[in-house]
Amino acid sequence: MCGRYATTKSEADLGLLFDAVAVAEAPPASWNVAPTDPVPVIRVSQRHDGRVVDTARWGLVPPWATDPRAGARMINARSETVATSPAFAPSFQRRRCLVPADGWYEWVRTGKQRQAYYMTPRDSSVLAFAGVWTMWRAETLTCSVLTAAAAGGLAAVHDRMPLFLPRDRWAAWLAGGGDAGELLRPLSExxxxxxxxxAVGPDVGNVRNNGAELTAPVQVSVPQEESTLF
Incomplete structure (x- = not known):
């Protein structure tokens, strides 16, 4: 799953990167985004005739939900079932978004210890997570991040990973419809x-901590045979 991530770019920076118009002020830079936090998203708006940078509550709240706190359990949508899930399928067909991120966190348990890891582009570029969105009671924009089976070196940290899309898939993803298998195909090596x-320090485990220092590398020595996914 993806339960914590970092997103620090301004709405102006995101507008330039995604060729979008900012219609909402992006939330403050955060190196420790947690479920239900406000996050920037890029989506298509008919009202603005194109892509917009908007702000959504992380955790999709289905229209039938009576309490927005339900979104805390729906921060992720599995790419394998997003097209058929009653909660996510309508958004998958018509309400897709990109969720910009600097990187994301996962934890590995070794004995009684948990080691945090931060996954981020080597070139410091921005990741575009595949996402879906919906409006709850016509007033709260909410979203979820799609996940896929982890591959390559990422699988050593967790068996799932956020599905991030290369630039050449952005337009097709935001357009809606299309061949789900093609859009959600595995990333290349x-x-x-x-x-x-x-590897990063333990402070990221507390949602009250925030700052670039959370992503600073630390030295760890973890015997592979003693590590288990957490």
Whole structure:
């Protein structure tokens, strides 16, 4: 799954990167985004005749939900079932978005210890997570991040990973419809190798901590035979 990530770019920077118009001020830069936090998203708006940079609550709240807190359990949508899930399928067909991120976190358990890892592009570029969105009670924009089976070196940290899309898939993804199998096809080996797996300190485990220091690398020595996914 993807339960924590970092996103630090301004709405102006995101507008330039994604060729989008900012219609909402991006949330403050965060190196420790947690479920239900406000996050920047890029989506297509008919009202603005194209892509917009908007702000959504992380955790999709289905229209039938009576309490927005339900979104805390729906921060991720599995790419294998997003097209058929009652909660996610309508958004998959008509309401897709890109969720910009600097990188994401996962934890590995070794004995009684948990080691945090930060996955981020080696060239410091921005990742575009595949996402879906919906409006709850016509007033709250909410979203979920799609996940896929982890591959390459990323699989050593967790068995799932956020599905990030290369630039050449952005337009087709945002357009809606299309061949789900083609849009959600596995990333290439080169795309996976472009992501660095970095051990970081334990402070990221507390949602009250925030700052660039959370992503700073630390030295760890973890015997592979003693590690288990957490």
């Amino acid at each position: 080169a795309e996976l190798e472009a992501v660095e797996v970095r």
